[in-house]
Amino acid sequence: MYIAVVGAGKCDMDTEKLAHQVGKLIAQNKAILVCGGLGGVMNAAARGAKEAGGVAVGILPSDTRAGASRYLEVAIATGLGEARNAIITRCADAVIAVGGEHGTLSEIGLALKMGKPVIGLNTWQLAREGKEDLTVKQAKTPEEAVNLAINTIYDDPYCPR
Numbered sequence: 001m002y003i004a005v006v007g008a009g010k011c012d013m014d015t016e017k018l019a020h021q022v023g024k025l026i027a028q029n030k031a032i033l034v035c036g037g038l039g040g041v042m043n044a045a046a047r048g049a050k051e052a053g054g055v056a057v058g059i060l061p062s063d064t065r066a067g068a069s070r071y072l073e074v075a076i077a078t079g080l081g082e083a084r085n086a087i088i089t090r091c092a093d094a095v096i097a098v099g100g101e102h103g104t105l106s107e108i109g110l111a112l113k114m115g116k117p118v119i120g121l122n123t124w125q126l127a128r129e130g131k132e133d134l135t136v137k138q139a140k141t142p143e144e145a146v147n148l149a150i151n152t153i154y155d156d157p158y159c160p161r
Contacts, residue, residue, distance in 0.1 A: 004092035007041025019044035021142035027054020
């Protein structure tokens, strides 16, 4: 399983703690963490995965690995800037958004367009025509977010195990 963790490159300590726990839980469930490979939520999630003995892959916006999180097992320099968000979401079986800014919102939108399950943890909430759009499943804890992601992946008959 590949689970993407998306969120802001700079975040507060509470969001960092949530992302760290999400990364740790992803690794403990033997899934591979995919992220944007930089700071903030990405770094915290990668650190959690590494500390739990897991693998974190970073899809970087620049054409070098400079500035990549030191907790990544694999850092891929794309030279694509924010367009790398499409790669992050495409290679994931599910996406967990932790906090986030407009880049995170773009990843949420891309993932939904691709038919990927998206779980939100203190992140964007969507509305359409004044009504709440429930396509982003909201979680209250890191445990709930990771469990929702894994259960959604296992419910998909086309997902490789």
